[in-house]
Amino acid sequence: MKVEIVTTGTELLLGEIINTNVQYLSRKLNSMGFDVLYHTTVGDNPERMRAVLEQAMARADIIITSGGLGPTRGDITKETVAELCQAECYLDLDTWGRIDAYFRKKGRLCSANNEKQALVPVGAEVLQNEVGTAPGLWLEYAGKLFILLPGPPSELMDMCEKQLWPRLLERFADQGIILSRTLHLRGVGESLVAEKLDAVIMAQTNPTIALYARYGEILVRLTAKAANQDKAVALLDACEAEVRQYVAEYVYGVDDDSVAACLGRELLARGKTIAFAESCSGGLASSLVTDVPGSSAYLLGSVVTYTNMAKMKLLNVQEETLNRFSAVSRETACEMAVGVRRLLGSDMGVSITGNAGPEPSEGKPVGLVYIAVALEDVVYCQEHHFSSTRTENKLRIAQTAIGMALDKLKEE
Known part of the structure; x- marks a missing residue:
């Protein structure tokens, strides 16, 4: 399944915050076998956001958005998706009750504009937010799947881990998995590593091999696609053994090693x-x-x-x-x-x-x-x-x- 991640918010375009949501979502989705082919960021503008979402529908099966689900006038992701999917919104009393309880637990009262967050497009399923107020949404339309997630990273990750990932794995159980392994090299330049691994890289099929430099070290990322975890690990083991034949003296760690x-x-x-x-x-x-x-x-x-x-x-x-x-x-x-x-x-x-x-x-x-x-x-x-x-x-x-x-x- 082809996936496009659309992050919304003018603050992202201005460089005021770092877009960590894209990295998190891409890593998790790829590990589950989904092909994340596009990342798009768009500001809080209805016309531009609609154009971006229409483009995403034309080239992806699953469109995942992050941000724009808050209570302010600038939060327009849900409204734009609902309009695109020709879905009217209604006040979901269960969600409204959860938002009210969230504020009461903190000793505060809801603002009138928080009601906006409890509006749900007809046909959408709610992904409840257990650490914030903005619920996520799962909405299918015209053969496409829209998944709307909140912008704050802590809320997005909690919702994904507890609700979205299990739902996606159940719905797309035959996806297979994409598994990566990264070898960390030091004491050698990128060009020399590329030269040593040239024959291996030219012959790659599955797994694939990618090189990149980061803060004085070279990373060799091996990526395998297989029907299950065991088969993917076997492919990576064989590929790593071949790569090490050429660069073993420079390898100091694997994956999250520092x-x-x-x-x-x-x-x-x-x-x-x-x-x-x-x-x-x-x-x-x-x-x-x-x-x-x-x-x-x-x-x-x-x-x-x-x-x-x-x-x-x-x-x-x-x-x-x-x-x-x-x-x-x-x-x-x-x-x-x-x-x-x-x-x-x-x-x-x-x-x-x-x-x-x-x-x-x-x-x-x-x-x-x-x-x-x-x-x-x-x-x-x-x-x-x-x-x-x-x-x-x-x-x-x-x-x-x-x-x-x-x-x-x-x-x-």
């Missing part, structure tokens, strides 16, 4: 601890490490030493080192790594110092970064050059530091 999670596993396996001293990354590397549950077992702490004074007072970086070589230098990075390791008593000390941008500092160019890893009897240091925005540079710097720590841990 460099930080892999570092954590290696530290736990070896009974080692780690500490971070960060300057230009502002504590982001430590934050990524603590995103992993259980990281308190190996991360002893971190220090953000953004100024020279902090580097000297907290990490015992020598004033002479800073005066002679500057804060952005190999020498400073090494002293920071040794300093944080001694300060917190960890097995490994990792330091980051550099210029994330957007302007040169102390005569050092934007993107110049030094990362050091201190062990008991040796200190390693690497020079890096990053060339993106300040925000993206910080993320790539943090990921690189975590990756370097992982590499040095494995080398031991």
Whole structure:
């Protein structure tokens, strides 16, 4: 079945909010065997919204909308779909009662305009909203299926998990499934991976293989379509084994793995601890490490030493080192790594110092970064050059530091 996802709201077109609903819906629908072929975003304009929905009807079997089900005049998705499907709306007393109870539970009274949310097109089935006020709708018309979902992500996901996904799986039980697996690679460029896998990619049928780069790593996504889970997994296993023949040395994780999670596993396996001293990354590397549950077992702490004074007072970086070589230098990075390791008593000390941008500092160019890893009897240091925005540079710097720590841990 072909699916088009239509997200509504002028705020999306203005870039005021990130459209996370599309990512969530696409991943889930594809995993259930539906072919999501189009994403469309349209503002709160009746004529443009109708045109978008008419186009969706011409090229998709299922049209899923997100947003525009609220109580204001700008919420027009339901009205536009009802008009397109030639369906009159009526006040659904059960839904109105649920909305009223929702407000009363919060110690508030419904506004008169909330009644708009309880209007239901004739022939539609209501998908009740258990965490908000706007109900969803399931409406079939002219061989097409319209599914209207609320815009707030928490409401949309709750409604999908509890009501929509079970209903879709029951209605389209013979869809089969589409299953993906993603291999995470580091220490290699996209062009080299493409070259190594060229023969495999050219011969692909099912599963398919796609490459893309993200924040200093390469992702190889394998996607299989099969009648059931077991057959899809078997196809992916065989494809992954073939891909690994060419790039196994660069693969560090699968699916939701992160460099930080892999570092954590290696530290736990070896009974080692780690500490971070960060300057230009502002504590982001430590934050990524603590995103992993259980990281308190190996991360002893971190220090953000953004100024020279902090580097000297907290990490015992020598004033002479800073005066002679500057804060952005190999020498400073090494002293920071040794300093944080001694300060917190960890097995490994990792330091980051550099210029994330957007302007040169102390005569050092934007993107110049030094990362050091201190062990008991040796200190390693690497020079890096990053060339993106300040925000993206910080993320790539943090990921690189975590990756370097992982590499040095494995080398031991």
